[in-house]
Amino acid sequence: MSTQEIDVVVLGAGPAGENVADRVVRAGLSxxxxxxxxxxxxxxxxxxxxxxxxxRPVELRAAADRMPGVREVLDGSGDGSVDADAVLARRDEFVHHFDDSSQADWIGSTGALLVRGRGRLSGERRVEVDHDDGTTTSLAATRAVVVATGSVPTMPPVNGIHDVGAWTNREATGAPRVPGSMIILGGGAVGCELATAWRRLGSSVTLVQHGERLLPTMEPAAGExxxxxxxxxxxxxxxxxxxxxxxxxxxxVHATLDDGGEVTADEFxxxxxxxxxxxxxxxxxxGMRDGDVLPVDDTTLxxxxDGEWLYAVGDCTDRAKLTHMGKYQARACADVIVARSKGETAMLGGRYAKTATTAERTAVTQVVFTDPQVAAVGLTERAARDAGLDVESVSYDIGSTAGGSLQADGYSGLATIVVDRERRVVVGATLVGQDVTDMxxxxxVMVVGEVPLERLWHAVPSFPxxxxxxLRLLESYGL
Structure with missing residues (x-):
């Protein structure tokens, strides 16, 4: 078996891996x-x-039902129903009917080489790729290997779980029809989003959460x-x-609950x-264990x-497990690899040096596309206190603003900021309500830029x- 030399080998062609490859190729490496x-x-x-x-379709329908002059021209049912077949057909268009040829063509257009097969490390700077036809390709990375293999669903220790045809996110987002009923185990972002979508598409849904609240890592008001x-x-x-x-x-499917109850459904x-x-x-x-989380430093090594050659980005690491954060890590990783290839000192590359710690550890952004939407950045009040910060939390009813009341009849929404009293900067914010994601x-920017409250006072929001x-949050804080 011959070995092909190449500057950088990336394991995984998801968003993080693609971003590493594109950025490295544009810098002149293979x-x-x-x-x-x-x-x-x-x-x-x-x-x-x-x-x-x-x-998105069920969200729009709910928004239309909250708007006089729009809801009257719908079917008049007032039940939030949509054309499920049309929604599923549009979903299929977005996933290209599971045909990845356009993505593969894009990778090729960047100048990167897409190698189809199961890649595995075989030693320092060495990767072997096993192909479906039984052949193997050997790659030698002259500069770096980047692991960007993402994550896979965890199957909890539930008796019988492997015998009932349990769905994961893959089956749940790719279902060809609306199930009559389903049981969803888990009340985090994925579970809440799936419950929202499939209930409004017509399925009967039971959501089981082991904790006492939904979205447990976010501000309590969001889960409530x-x-x-x-x-x-x-x-x-x-x-x-x-x-x-x-x-x-x-x-x-019959599901027995810890409290002695039983729930039945078509899908689990x-x-x-x-x-x-x-x-x-x-x-x-x-020197690591199969299946390990990959701990990385601030250069993504x-x-x-040893040897400054093995990098990792995205969900397989010990950093934030979100697509946009994986892509952020990928940009940093590519810049570091390029800098080191030139013999330059690389501590996350120039543009990442000052803000990487903030972006990765204290200013992670997340959106949950339920109705109401939940959008958050940085620390919750509890997380800030656990980190030893002296903070004050301030909340304001978004519906009490002119913009909120115009957005929908009976607009219900809440904005919360967490303020570091000593530094007088915002260290966390959570928005809950219809159409809050783009806010x-x-x-x-407030959190990453550590913008002083006194300066934020002069960031005048457009009316209405x-x-x-x-502005109302700053006023409530006392500015």
Whole structure:
């Protein structure tokens, strides 16, 4: 077996891997990107893109029902119904009917080489790719190997879970029809989004959450408002319990709960977390354990591996597991690899040096596309206090602004900022309500830029928009 030399080998052609490859190629290095499934990765086919394609139509219908002059020209049912077949057809268009040829063509257009097969480390700077036809390609990276293999769903220790045809996010976002009923295990972002989409598309949904609230890593008010909305939609939300056993009897799944109850449905959906997609990647050849989370330093180098050649980005690392954060890491990773190839000192590259720690650890952004939407950046009040900060939390009703009241009849929304009293800067913000997602970036700039409150006072929001809430929050704080 001959060995092909190439500057950089990237394992995984998802958003993070693609961004590394594109940026490195544009700097003049050669790149091979290895993918065993579809070019474009989880986000493009089974996660971010299809889930939002399912959610946007039902979100628009709910918004229309809140707007006089619009709701009257709909079907008059007032039940929030949509044409489910049309929604699923549009979802299929967004995932290109699971054909990745356009993504593969884009990779080729960048100058990177797409290698189809299962890539694995075989030693320092060495990667072997096993192809479906039984052949193997050997690659030698002269500069770096980047692991960008993402994450896979975690299957909790539930008796019978492997025998009932349990769905993960893949089956749940790619279903060809609306199930009559489903049980969703997990009340985080994925579980809440799936419950919102499928209930409004016509499925009967039971959501089981082991904790006492939904969206447990976010501000409590966010989970409370999403809980209220789901229940108003008719979702049977069970808090403080979990599923101990499942069995399938013909077409029906029977789920036994920890509290002794039983729930039945057509499908059983697991949305209870994810683990790094590093099994079978050959970590044992570089002194690590198969399936490990990859710890990285602020240059995205995998710690504990000598030689400054093994990098990792995205969900397989110990950093924030979100597509946009993986792409951010990828840009930093590419800049570091290029700088080191030129013999330059590389500490996250010039543009990342000052803000990387903030962006990665204290200013992570997240949006949950439920109704109400939840958009957050930085620290919650509790997380800030746990970090030893002296903070004050301030909230304001978005519906009390002119922009909010114009946005929808009976607009219900809440904006919260967490202020570091000593430095007088915003360290966290959470927005809950219809159409709040595009307001998040303003908060992100506040947090990442550590903009003093006194300066924010002069960032005058346009009237009448919902952004007026930023002024009201400052006034409530006392400026």
């Amino acid at each position: 790149v091979a990107i290895v993918e065993s499934e579809r070019a474009g990765g989880e986000c493009s086919y089974w996660a971010c893109i299809p889930s939002k394609a399912l959610l 408002r999403v809980l209220s909305s789901l229940r108003d939609d008719g979702v049977d939300v069970r808090l403080g319990t979990s599923v101990s056993a499942v069995r399938r009897d013909g077409s029906t 959906v697991v949305a209870a977390g994810r683990r790094p997609g590093t099994r079978g990647v050959g970590l044992d050849t570089v 995998v710690t504990g591996v 998040l970036h303003a908060a992100t 928009t919902m952004s007026e809430v930023w």
